[in-house]
Amino acid sequence: MPSQRWRDLAVQGLFAAGLLALLWWLLDVTATNMAERGIRSGFDFLNDPAGFTIGESLLPFDSADSTLWALAAGLANTLRVALPAILISTLLGTLVGLGRLSPNLLLRGLCAAYVETLRNVPLLLQLLAWYFVVTDLLPLASEALQLAPHVFLSKSGLSLPWLADGALFDLPLRGEMGISGGAAVTPEFLALLLGLSLYTAAYVAETVRAGILAVPRGQSDAALALGLTRVQLFRLVLLPQALRSIIPPLTNQQLSLTKNASLAVAIGYPDLVSVANTTLNQTGRAAECIALIMAVYLILSLLTAWLSAWLEQRSGRWAERS
Amino acid sequence: MNQLNATHAWLRRNLFSDAFSGTTTLLLLAGAAWWLPGLIDWMLLQAVFKPDAAACQAVNHAGACWGVVAEKYRVILFGRYPHAEQWRPLLATVLLLAVIAGSGLRLLNRRSLAAAWILALPAFFILMGGGRFGLTPVGSDLWGGLPLTLLLATTAMLMALPLAILVALGRQSGLPLLRGLCQLYVELVRGVPLISVLFLASFLFPIILPQGFTIDVLLRVQAGIVLFAAAYLSETIRGGLQAVPGGQHDAATALGLSRWQAMRWIILPQALRAVIPSMMNSAVSIFKDTSLVTVVSLYELTGSLSLALAGDAEWRSYYLEGYLFIGLIYWTGCYSMSRFSRTLEAGTGLLRPPVPSTA
Numbered sequence: 001m002p003s004q005r006w007r008d009l010a011v012q013g014l015f016a017a018g019l020l021a022l023l024w025w026l027l028d029v030t031a032t033n034m035a036e037r038g039i040r041s042g043f044d045f046l047n048d049p050a051g052f053t054i055g056e057s058l059l060p061f062d063s064a065d066s067t068l069w070a071l072a073a074g075l076a077n078t079l080r081v082a083l084p085a086i087l088i089s090t091l092l093g094t095l096v097g098l099g100r101l102s103p104n105l106l107l108r109g110l111c112a113a114y115v116e117t118l119r120n121v122p123l124l125l126q127l128l129a130w131y132f133v134v135t136d137l138l139p140l141a142s143e144a145l146q147l148a149p150h151v152f153l154s155k156s157g158l159s160l161p162w163l164a165d166g167a168l169f170d171l172p173l174r175g176e177m178g179i180s181g182g183a184a185v186t187p188e189f190l191a192l193l194l195g196l197s198l199y200t201a202a203y204v205a206e207t208v209r210a211g212i213l214a215v216p217r218g219q220s221d222a223a224l225a226l227g228l229t230r231v232q233l234f235r236l237v238l239l240p241q242a243l244r245s246i247i248p249p250l251t252n253q254q255l256s257l258t259k260n261a262s263l264a265v266a267i268g269y270p271d272l273v274s275v276a277n278t279t280l281n282q283t284g285r286a287a288e289c290i291a292l293i294m295a296v297y298l299i300l301s302l303l304t305a306w307l308s309a310w311l312e313q314r315s316g317r318w319a320e321r322s
Numbered sequence: 323m324n325q326l327n328a329t330h331a332w333l334r335r336n337l338f339s340d341a342f343s344g345t346t347t348l349l350l351l352a353g354a355a356w357w358l359p360g361l362i363d364w365m366l367l368q369a370v371f372k373p374d375a376a377a378c379q380a381v382n383h384a385g386a387c388w389g390v391v392a393e394k395y396r397v398i399l400f401g402r403y404p405h406a407e408q409w410r411p412l413l414a415t416v417l418l419l420a421v422i423a424g425s426g427l428r429l430l431n432r433r434s435l436a437a438a439w440i441l442a443l444p445a446f447f448i449l450m451g452g453g454r455f456g457l458t459p460v461g462s463d464l465w466g467g468l469p470l471t472l473l474l475a476t477t478a479m480l481m482a483l484p485l486a487i488l489v490a491l492g493r494q495s496g497l498p499l500l501r502g503l504c505q506l507y508v509e510l511v512r513g514v515p516l517i518s519v520l521f522l523a524s525f526l527f528p529i530i531l532p533q534g535f536t537i538d539v540l541l542r543v544q545a546g547i548v549l550f551a552a553a554y555l556s557e558t559i560r561g562g563l564q565a566v567p568g569g570q571h572d573a574a575t576a577l578g579l580s581r582w583q584a585m586r587w588i589i590l591p592q593a594l595r596a597v598i599p600s601m602m603n604s605a606v607s608i609f610k611d612t613s614l615v616t617v618v619s620l621y622e623l624t625g626s627l628s629l630a631l632a633g634d635a636e637w638r639s640y641y642l643e644g645y646l647f648i649g650l651i652y653w654t655g656c657y658s659m660s661r662f663s664r665t666l667e668a669g670t671g672l673l674r675p676p677v678p679s680t681a
Binding site: 265 | 335336337339342343346347350351383496497498499500503510512513514515516517518521522525526529530531532606610611613614616617624639641642645646648649652653656657660
């Protein structure tokens with residue numbers, strides 16, 4: 001139907017023209033507004049010295065370093081909290097999800113209560129509450145709680161044994177003036193890690209449960225009839241088949257976790273969004289800073305989508321092999 | 323005797339089915355015996371319920387200080403809204419909640435439901451904003467607490483749904499340009515965190531609008547939430563559209579329905595019905611996400627708690643009790659929504675395909 005095709009083309013042409021006109025108008029208005037208010041634009045500020053300090057950073061950072069480097073330090077901080085949180089939430093979520101399928105009534109109830117509580121309260125509220133618990137209700141560093149030998153928890157965060165410059169461990173010690181030695185984790189990091197991991201674990205648990213329930217019942221009956229133990233049943237029969245339906249939503253949830261790490265701004269952990277927010281307030285380059293945040297997260301999303309596809313392919317092969 | 327056997331069988335099945343289950347039961351019971359007394363002690367026995375800061379200080383966190391809620395509930399629930407006028411947000415909240423509950427429980431038929439919504443929303447704005455019927459005007463910068471949370475969530479859902487339907491249809495369009503744009507919008511929004519969208523709304527919208535054309539921050543943030551929610555909802559609806567069997571389309575065409583008629587009367591009703599549970603999930607997410615507007619300085623429930631406590635040295639150390647209080651409010655909202663969606667899933671008729679009419 002050539003006339004239909006011409007009509008489609010015409011409609012799209014008009015649509016594109018209208019859209020371009022709208023964009024042009026918006027840009028024009030923006031340019032006028034910015035000129036009138038004396039707002040400069042461009043990404044040149046990235047090379048200027050940042051002029052602010054970052055509370056904690058994986059990358060060596062100093063206020064004389066460039067703004068670009070500050071943002072990189074922020075991104076490194078985002079990943080520094082997101083990667084361990086992904087690991088913890090996946091493990092804990094899997095356990096809770098399996099717990100919800102347990103024949104034991106108490107365990108089932110406990111896991112259900114966990115999921116229903118954590119999922120139905122905003123993450124921001126949970127983060128604020130964790131941060132308050134760590135910074136206000138825990139004892140001072142000089143009276144830190146000892147969780148295990150040389151593991152201390154206090155208002156100043158968590159101290160752990162860590163590899164020293166030599167081959168041996170550097171052990172934290174509790175003294176009159178607080179805790180010295182070892183590796184210390186700040187209260188901000190701790191609250192964010194706890195909040196993100198526990199919240200996401202509730203979603204992971206639901207995904208795992210749904211994935212396992214989606215495996216036909218006959219599979220477990222057959223496996224049990226063959227004399228497999230419950231552990232073998234899970235490892236060899238249910239999990240490989242369930243993984244195929246678990247992995248796509250799971251990667252989505254872990255991507256959400258990474259996006260949710262941006263809530264760090266509310267408790268003062270210097271992640272990418274916090275650093276960009278500070279930069280925005282200092283330079284006034286709102287459009288550029290927001291565009292940078294969005295671009296970084298879009299790239300992370302694309303990478304995750306790619307990783308998810310790769311994992312799906314692999315899990316398919318694993319299922320065929322076992 | 324019989325009952326004893328039954329109890330025994332029940333215990334065996336649910337708590338002691340094998341060695342692992344038995345150990346778990348004993349461990350969990352031991353844990354409960356260890357934790358529960360302390361928890362009950364803190365929550366109830368040693369807790370202070372009176373708004374008495376000295377009493378709270380005397381207990382020194384050995385018991386909860388629920389007095390903080392008793393003392394501050396008006397700021398927590400209504401934010402900076404003028405004290406003498408707070409019956410207005412209260413009434414507005416009750417009104418909105420009543421309409422939402424009425425819709426959920428299907429107490430009203432379709433026509434009176436539409437009428438209730440059409441009346442309730444303007445009534446909400448008139449009560450909150452005033453300026454009419456002898457009510458003193460109250461600027462939206464003073465709105466806060468629970469009514470603001472409800473307003474943000476409800477409006478987001480109501481406005482995002484039609485937008486999401488349009489975008490979902492756009493993604494099925496035969497026009498590559500339209501399809502591409504809709505896809506671009508969805509992927510862009512779903513790829514970035516909500517905070518960045520809120521920053522966009524609060525910092526950037528003022529710059530891209532013509533001079534003399536200012537919209538207040540509440541509206542801008544609301545627009546941001548709507549755009550964000552619509553992207554997620556449209557993916558859900560697209561799933562629903564794909565789930566409608568192709569035969570439905572063919573049959574509609576064979577009956578002589580136009581493309582739009584088929585969409586409006588045949589495809590969309592089935593598609594939307596199929597994804598009601600996922601849409602409820604989105605509604606729960608939107609409700610929780612409204613807490614993020616605190617970051618751009620709007621005092622909804624989470625923000626108004628800080629408003630109530632941050633500046634008050636006497637009550638500042640009882641944030642945890644405050645968080646638990648508003649946490650309970652959020653939880654009640656989210657839990658009732660997810661229960662509601664589960665009753666729908668269980669098949670109360672809403673999810674069943676419509677009975678073909680013979681007329």
